[in-house]
Amino acid sequence: MTGTPILTAAQMREAEQAVFASGIPEYELMERAGVAAAEIIWRAGAKRDALVLCGPGNNGGDGFVIARQLRSRGVPVRVAALGESRTESARKARAAWNGPVEPFDQAGPATQIIDALFGTGLSRGLDAVVAERLCDLTGRAAFSYAVDLPSGVDTDSGALLSAVPDFGICIALGALKPAHVLHPAAGLYRRLVCADIGIATSDTIHHLSPPHLVRPLASDHKYSRGLVAVVGGEMAGAGRLAAHAAARSGAGMVRHLTSLDGAAALDAVITRQARGVDEVKAYLADRRLAAVVVGPGLGRGGDARDRLAAVLPCGHPLVLDADALTLLGGAGAEGIPHGSILTPHEGEFAALFGDLQGSKINRAVGAAQRVSAVVVLKGADSVIAAPDGRVAVATGASPWLSTAGTGDVLAGLAAGRLAVTGDPFRAACEAVWLHGEAARRAGAAFVAGDLIAQLPAAIGSRL
Ligand SMILES: NC(=O)C1=CN([C@@H]2O[C@H](COP(=O)(O)OP(=O)(O)OC[C@H]3O[C@@H](n4cnc5c(N)ncnc54)[C@H](O)[C@@H]3O)[C@@H](O)[C@H]2O)[C@H](O)CC1
Numbered sequence: 001m002t003g004t005p006i007l008t009a010a011q012m013r014e015a016e017q018a019v020f021a022s023g024i025p026e027y028e029l030m031e032r033a034g035v036a037a038a039e040i041i042w043r044a045g046a047k048r049d050a051l052v053l054c055g056p057g058n059n060g061g062d063g064f065v066i067a068r069q070l071r072s073r074g075v076p077v078r079v080a081a082l083g084e085s086r087t088e089s090a091r092k093a094r095a096a097w098n099g100p101v102e103p104f105d106q107a108g109p110a111t112q113i114i115d116a117l118f119g120t121g122l123s124r125g126l127d128a129v130v131a132e133r134l135c136d137l138t139g140r141a142a143f144s145y146a147v148d149l150p151s152g153v154d155t156d157s158g159a160l161l162s163a164v165p166d167f168g169i170c171i172a173l174g175a176l177k178p179a180h181v182l183h184p185a186a187g188l189y190r191r192l193v194c195a196d197i198g199i200a201t202s203d204t205i206h207h208l209s210p211p212h213l214v215r216p217l218a219s220d221h222k223y224s225r226g227l228v229a230v231v232g233g234e235m236a237g238a239g240r241l242a243a244h245a246a247a248r249s250g251a252g253m254v255r256h257l258t259s260l261d262g263a264a265a266l267d268a269v270i271t272r273q274a275r276g277v278d279e280v281k282a283y284l285a286d287r288r289l290a291a292v293v294v295g296p297g298l299g300r301g302g303d304a305r306d307r308l309a310a311v312l313p314c315g316h317p318l319v320l321d322a323d324a325l326t327l328l329g330g331a332g333a334e335g336i337p338h339g340s341i342l343t344p345h346e347g348e349f350a351a352l353f354g355d356l357q358g359s360k361i362n363r364a365v366g367a368a369q370r371v372s373a374v375v376v377l378k379g380a381d382s383v384i385a386a387p388d389g390r391v392a393v394a395t396g397a398s399p400w401l402s403t404a405g406t407g408d409v410l411a412g413l414a415a416g417r418l419a420v421t422g423d424p425f426r427a428a429c430e431a432v433w434l435h436g437e438a439a440r441r442a443g444a445a446f447v448a449g450d451l452i453a454q455l456p457a458a459i460g461s462r463l
């Protein structure tokens with residue numbers, strides 16, 4: 001879970017100020033940034049001709065340092081500037097470049113385009129003519145790089161403030177920012193590299209990284225590895241997917257409680273018929289339960305409400321998904337037990353927390369703090385937020401996950417990891433990463449069942 005840190009623009013400035021307070025001048029940081037970025041560009045593009053586009057602020061200053069570094073390696077490099085450099089460090093970098101500077105609006109194409117126009121200081125969209133020229137130059141280039149951020153993205157939300165082109169490599173400086181992991185900005189580059197420039201970063205928000213999982217002990221048995229109950233309803237298919245995912249999550253045993261007649265015959269090992277709420281309550285009275293997931297296949301009628309009402313006070317660690325979230329959206333989130341895991345998509349999230357504003361990260365943290373539970377706000381970029389402010393953001397999800405049942409699989413997987421770890425934030429991070437890894441292994445055009453089949457290999461890859 002402790003992947004590359006993610007800092008907002010304000011947190012980045014705060015971290016930079018701490019470096020300056022330690023006696024390292026701003027220009028030293030700019031030199032470090034430029035040298036690190038130039039090394040990445042050199043490795044990717046070698047001596048292909050390059051055009052560095054420099055903006056008026058310190059992002060532009062980075063650009064002048066990069067140009068000087070590339071020139072010293074024999075790269076045929078040109079610089080085009082968008083007006084004068086407005087900061088002392090940027091002026092110093094421009095003077096050190098000590099070469100010709102073309103006006104941005106007259107700059108011709110190049111094999112490599114390096115975007116050092118704007119970074120974390122962007123306060124509004126680029127002028128249309130500037131944005132258009134940036135898109136044209138990068139569109140005609142064989143290699144394109146964004147210095148710190150693609151110019152035109154909102155640092156903290158990942159929104160696009162003006163037209164922004166695609167880039168081959170985005171070179172984050174010092175730390176990731178939310179725009180590096182939140183869509184649509186996160187979809188603008190093929191490769192993301194974070195250059196370490198010696199900035200100490202906060203330890204609350206991270207890019208989700210591969211988890212370290214553990215094997216069962218020789219002394220373990222099916223109950224010590226974790227018993228999971230899936231409280232389904234009339235739609236046995238979704239509950240069955242969640243149950244099979246939990247069964248291949250590393251947990252010791254799974255019970256799928258469904259009201260559907262004859263479903264038990266399908267999976268005798270897993271499925272139990274629980275027609276009425278009293279039968280559900282009887283199963284939930286089993287103190288050996290380590291996690292309960294409710295939602296997949298639950299339904300939204302009166303019986304579903306009764307089943308949900310039986311689950312919420314059961315005292316076992318909970319995963320709330322799908323119909324359970326929709327039902328809670330109407331009834332109010334106050335009934336959610338602390339320490340649960342919620343796995344809403346944007347629609348279910350809006351039903352529960354539609355009043356929350358800000359970036360996807362802000363909204364997920366706000367929701368987690370409101371209900372004192374871990375919230376997994378799913379999407380192409382899934383945000384996992386804990387009530388204490390810890391956040392992990394997952395990127396690179398396979399687009400093939402947009403198929404029926406993958407949410408049921410994630411819910412069952414989260415319950416299984418919760419049964420194994422007993423830690424909601426860790427379980428949610430592991431489940432999201434394993435879900436993504438299973439999708440990568442499943443390849444193309446898979447269905448939810450194929451995803452489940454890949455879980456043992458995904459887990460095995462992290463032991
Ligand atoms: N601060 C440091 O120690 C380091 C920062 N690094 C780099 O610096 C940028 C952030 O620099 P900053 O000067 O704050 O902002 P920008 O360079 O992004 O540019 C802001 C600059 O442009 C003006 N401006 C804002 N929006 C627009 C617009 N739409 N059109 C025109 N002009 C605009 C604004 O007024 C400012 O003057 C960071 O991303 C890093 O790249 C170093 O990496 C490390 C040291």
Ligand SMILES: [K+]
Pocket residue numbers: 059115116117118119146147148149150151
């Ligand atoms: K940039």
